Amino acid sequence: MAGPDDNRPAGRVLFEFVQVGQQMRVAAIDEATGTEVVVITPLSATPFQMRSLALSKLRRKLGGDEPPPPSGSKPAKYA
Numbered sequence: 001m002a003g004p005d006d007n008r009p010a011g012r013v014l015f016e017f018v019q020v021g022q023q024m025r026v027a028a029i030d031e032a033t034g035t036e037v038v039v040i041t042p043l044s045a046t047p048f049q050m051r052s053l054a055l056s057k058l059r060r061k062l063g064g065d066e067p068p069p070p071s072g073s074k075p076a077k078y079a
Contacts, residue, residue, distance in 0.1 A: 013058065015051055019043070028054035030062065037061050 016027040024043055028051075029036045037057045041050045 013055060015054060017047075017050070024050060026050045026054045028058040030058060033062070035062060 011030070011032040014029040014031055016029070018025045018027075020040075022043055024041045024045070025038060026041060027036055027038045035058065037054060039050070039054045039057055041053060045053075
């Protein structure tokens with residue numbers, strides 16, 4: 001079980017799969033907090049790959065497994 005400062009999903013994670021055209025919409029919901037994320041995957045991906053991608057995004061949103069900041073001296077410019 002997770003401690004008070006551990007933001008990773010502690011309990012069950014619910015997954016919802018909805019096919020949208022030639023893509024799959026996968027929602028991952030942390031049952032304990034109600035936090036939800038959505039990813040869009042190709043139909044050619046396996047269900048395991050779809051769940052893994054959605055779970056990784058959910059963990060990032062909850063504060064665990066944050067990616068390192070990009071390297072480089074200049075910030076990117078967007079139009």
